[in-house]
Amino acid sequence: MKTQDKIPSTKLERAVKLVGTGAKIGGNYLKYYAKKSITGNDDKSELHHSNAEDIYDSLSNLKGSALKVAQMLSMDKNILPRAYSEKFALSQYSAPPMSPPLVLKVFQSATGKSAFDAFDQFDPKSLAAASIGQVHLASKDGKQYAVKIQYPGISDSIQSDLRMVKPIANAMFGLSEKEMKKYFQEVEEKLIEETDYHLELKRGQEIAEACVHLENIYFPKYYPELSSGKVLVMDHIRGQHLKEFLVTNPSQDEKNVVAQALWDFYEFQLHKLKSIHADPHPGNFLFDGNGKVGIIDFGCIKVVPEDFYVNYFPLLIDEVQNNPKLIGKLMKEIEIIFPADSQEIIDELSAAFLKMTTLLSRPFKSEKFQFTDDFLDEVYAIGEEIYKIPEVKKPTQPRGSKHALYVNRTYFGIYSIMADLNAEINTKPGDWKNELLKHHNLL
Amino acid sequence: MKAKIIENYILHYNRNGKMPVSIFEFCENLQITESQFYDEFSDFDSIEAEILAQVWSDSLQKVSSQDYYLELSQQEKLLSVVYAFFENLKNYRSYLLLKYKDWKNPMQSIETMNALKNRFFEYLDGLKIENTGIGIPQVDKYLDKGMHHGLFTNLAFVMNFWLNDKSKGFEKTDACIEKSFSLSFELISNNAIQKAFDFGKFLLAELK
Numbered sequence: 049m050k051t052q053d054k055i056p057s058t059k060l061e062r063a064v065k066l067v068g069t070g071a072k073i074g075g076n077y078l079k080y081y082a083k084k085s086i087t088g089n090d091d092k093s094e095l096h097h098s099n100a101e102d103i104y105d106s107l108s109n110l111k112g113s114a115l116k117v118a119q120m121l122s123m124d125k126n127i128l129p130r131a132y133s134e135k136f137a138l139s140q141y142s143a144p145p146m147s148p149p150l151v152l153k154v155f156q157s158a159t160g161k162s163a164f165d166a167f168d169q170f171d172p173k174s175l176a177a178a179s180i181g182q183v184h185l186a187s188k189d190g191k192q193y194a195v196k197i198q199y200p201g202i203s204d205s206i207q208s209d210l211r212m213v214k215p216i217a218n219a220m221f222g223l224s225e226k227e228m229k230k231y232f233q234e235v236e237e238k239l240i241e242e243t244d245y246h247l248e249l250k251r252g253q254e255i256a257e258a259c260v261h262l263e264n265i266y267f268p269k270y271y272p273e274l275s276s277g278k279v280l281v282m283d284h285i286r287g288q289h290l291k292e293f294l295v296t297n298p299s300q301d302e303k304n305v306v307a308q309a310l311w312d313f314y315e316f317q318l319h320k321l322k323s324i325h326a327d328p329h330p331g332n333f334l335f336d337g338n339g340k341v342g343i344i345d346f347g348c349i350k351v352v353p354e355d356f357y358v359n360y361f362p363l364l365i366d367e368v369q370n371n372p373k374l375i376g377k378l379m380k381e382i383e384i385i386f387p388a389d390s391q392e393i394i395d396e397l398s399a400a401f402l403k404m405t406t407l408l409s410r411p412f413k414s415e416k417f418q419f420t421d422d423f424l425d426e427v428y429a430i431g432e433e434i435y436k437i438p439e440v441k442k443p444t445q446p447r448g449s450k451h452a453l454y455v456n457r458t459y460f461g462i463y464s465i466m467a468d469l470n471a472e473i474n475t476k477p478g479d480w481k482n483e484l485l486k487h488h489n490l491l
Numbered sequence: 492m493k494a495k496i497i498e499n500y501i502l503h504y505n506r507n508g509k510m511p512v513s514i515f516e517f518c519e520n521l522q523i524t525e526s527q528f529y530d531e532f533s534d535f536d537s538i539e540a541e542i543l544a545q546v547w548s549d550s551l552q553k554v555s556s557q558d559y560y561l562e563l564s565q566q567e568k569l570l571s572v573v574y575a576f577f578e579n580l581k582n583y584r585s586y587l588l589l590k591y592k593d594w595k596n597p598m599q600s601i602e603t604m605n606a607l608k609n610r611f612f613e614y615l616d617g618l619k620i621e622n623t624g625i626g627i628p629q630v631d632k633y634l635d636k637g638m639h640h641g642l643f644t645n646l647a648f649v650m651n652f653w654l655n656d657k658s659k660g661f662e663k664t665d666a667c668i669e670k671s672f673s674l675s676f677e678l679i680s681n682n683a684i685q686k687a688f689d690f691g692k693f694l695l696a697e698l699k
Contacts, residue, residue, distance in 0.1 A: 148571075
């Protein structure tokens with residue numbers, strides 16, 4: 049009956065729109081920060097002030113999925129020069145907010161009722177930005193809730209947004225479109241998952257349940273009856289971001305306690321659940337000041353496939369590192385080297401990769417390990433060294449399993465949090481080590 | 492009577508895809524006298540104009556009667572009404588698609604938009620969105636007018652967008668409202684008009 053014209057969507061038109069949006073959001077940013085710095089009602093204002101790197105701006109202006117990519121890159125301190133990653137890390141604190149009318153509209157459309165009816169109190173001004181939505185405070189019957197509300201249309205814009213970020217990312221990493229493709233697919237998949245609040249709710253509940261025995265870790269409770277695909281209602285849990293926590297000058301013992309809690313949480317997820325909270329940016333860990341860490345945001349969960357798991361993590365084990373034949377096999381399995389590679393390339397890449405994993409596995413080689421900035425600098429240095437290898441810099445084919453992307457990102461994130469805490473913790477591997485050795489008939 | 496006429500006009504349009512042949516025929520089917528019709532409307536165009544204007548008034552009334560509305564800034568108030576407007580427009584989408592689907596020009600140039608425009612302007616007058624102007628009252632009056640027209644163009648733009656929007660729950664229209672209006676507000680509050688005026692003066696002086 050009706051023939052609707054298609055929404056204009058040529059690349060150029062979209063680009064123009066994005067630029068316009070960028071200009072606007074950039075303006076918002078300035079105003080937002082200016083306001084905060086004048087009224088001084090934000091104790092992070094100093095942090096925000098340094099928030100001016102061009103490249104960071106261009107990415108954060110893209111909002112939504114692009115912001116997500118910026119966040120993601122910011123975790124990969126190994127790849128990014130440190131100065132940039134510091135800047136990127138800031139994008140994790142705040143993004144320009146949705147207007148209150150839009151927030152109320154989205155809530156109404158998603159849940160079928162007004163936010164003011166659903167709660168006794170609802171603050172249409174956001175408490176914090178999440179990359180694909182924002183968080184609002186609400187209360188009902190004296191209980192406080194955090195209500196995460198998704199930007200409208202975000203899931204559809206992910207693909208096109210990513211298309212816009214690709215050239216930037218390619219240029220930053222000096223990688224070709226081809227090299228980046230499978231990784232971008234992985235990122236896109238994860239981002240789309242992240243827009244599904246039903247899934248996040250389910251995963252948040254599952255992980256909290258599975259981790260109930262872990263010490264000093266706590267999770268928000270989720271409320272399915274109040275949530276929908278675009279609105280997620282959970283407990284509002286209190287705590288400080290890492291940097292704020294460190295400003296309070298906690299003792300080294302206190303720092304070790306929270307570091308141990310986080311470490312155990314990640315060891316358990318990776319080796320028992322085989323599925324990890326893969327968004328370890330500072331905003332997702334809340335330190336309560338009493339030795340406990342609250343974990344929020346289960347939007348980005350990396351399920352670690354079994355065949356990747358059994359071929360990747362043995363590389364952290366001494367016995368495997370001293371077994372060249374097995375190393376060769378594992379490197380092929382995780383797509384670092386390929387049968388068609390020349391012996392020269394195989395030798396060069398294997399040596400470099402082994403050097404990296406040997407360094408990264410240092411914590412697992414003793415009962416206790418002290419994470420320091422020096423250790424992290426060593427990791428960066430090796431990263432940069434590896435990056436200079438021509439076959440890594442300009443690969444003839446994509447190297448490295450796509451599954452490694454989120455796993456690495458997560459562990460670099462954790463390592464750098466550990467270093468920020470200067471943590472000395474128990475890092476002795478659990479029974480996963482023996483199980484992996486058995487799997488490869490080394491035990 | 493007014494509501495009845497509007498309701499039946501839309502019904503007719505949705506079923507036949509066009510206006511009734513005559514006011515006589517329309518009144519006959521509705522079992523009212525032509526005189527009763529003319530008490531409310533002068534012709535079919537005026538019904539069409541009233542449909543859009545009515546949606547605006549209803550939205551405004553609904554939104555402004557809520558407590559939180561009073562706490563909002565002027566710009567947020569306008570946004571609330573605009574969101575409600577598009578929410579309510581959904582009830583008329585079939586009619587609007589039939590009516591405006593072939594419209595390639597910007598919608599604000601359509602005559603049936605005039606009543607909506609007037610009510611939109613009335614609302615803006617009452618709202619008094621701050622526009623610093625250039626300090627010359629006679630000129631500022633025109634700048635205010637320009638701002639009103641600009642915001643209406645924005646509304647009409649979103650209406651076009653919405654007619655073509657195929658996203659679920661028209662969520663892209665929501666995004667379009669948010670983005671386009673905040674850009675408009677940004678232009679207003681950043682004194683773009685003053686700067687344009689200043690630049691214009693410069694050009695006039697340099698290019699004569």
